[in-house]
Amino acid sequence: xxxxxxxxxxxxxxxxxxxxxxxxxxxxxxxxxxxxxxxxxxxxxxxxxxxxxxxxxxxxxxxxxxxxxxxxxxxxxxxxxxxxxxxxxxxxxxxxxxxxxxxxxxxxxxxxxxxxxxxxxxxxxxxxxxxx
Numbered sequence: 739x740x741x742x743x744x745x746x747x748x749x750x751x752x753x754x755x756x757x758x759x760x761x762x763x764x765x766x767x768x769x770x771x772x773x774x775x776x777x778x779x780x781x782x783x784x785x786x787x788x789x790x791x792x793x794x795x796x797x798x799x800x801x802x803x804x805x806x807x808x809x810x811x812x813x814x815x816x817x818x819x820x821x822x823x824x825x826x827x828x829x830x831x832x833x834x835x836x837x838x839x840x841x842x843x844x845x846x847x848x849x850x851x852x853x854x855x856x857x858x859x860x861x862x863x864x865x866x867x868x869x870x
Contacts, residue, residue: 740766743818743844744828745809747774748793749786750860754852756800761849762828763802770822771797772809781811787861819843 744762748755748771763769774782775790786793794806807818818824819840826845829837834848 739768740825741768741770741823742766742826742828743770743772743822743824745772745774745815747779747784747786747857748797749788750857751793751796751800752855752857752860754855756802757852758828758830758849759800759802765826765828765847768804769802770805770807770818770824771803772807772814772818773797774809778808778810815840816843 742762742765744758746755759769759771773790773793774784774786776786779786788796790808794808797803797806805822807822815827815837819827820843824844826847827837827840828847828849830851831848832851837846840846
């Protein structure tokens with residue numbers, strides 16, 4: 739069985755998220771999604787609309803996702819890869835090169851992001867819509 743892992747906040751789940759999850763799952767048999775905890779997001783100066791538990795529940799309902807685990811710190815990726823016997827790490831190409839240090843542990847794949855959609859874009863558009 740080929741195991742694939744990806745990381746992210748996955749706040750305000752949208753079709754871009756579904757697209758990367760679908761493509762990540764197609765690269766293996768079992769997809770693990772590590773999502774940033776609320777505490778880790780705070781360290782990154784990020785604030786998710788939904789709590790970790792809510793985001794976890796949403797992702798667990800997505801048919802491409804086999805397992806959801808918490809991401810609590812930047813340094814845990816090697817540990818996750820070894821503990822879960824991961825064969826490939828998949829990330830959006832906006833992270834290109836940032837995870838190459840993991841190549842001794844697993845295949846590292848950067849997928850093109852889905853054009854014209856992001857959580858940041860959605861939040862900005864909602865703010866603009868509420869300004870009127």
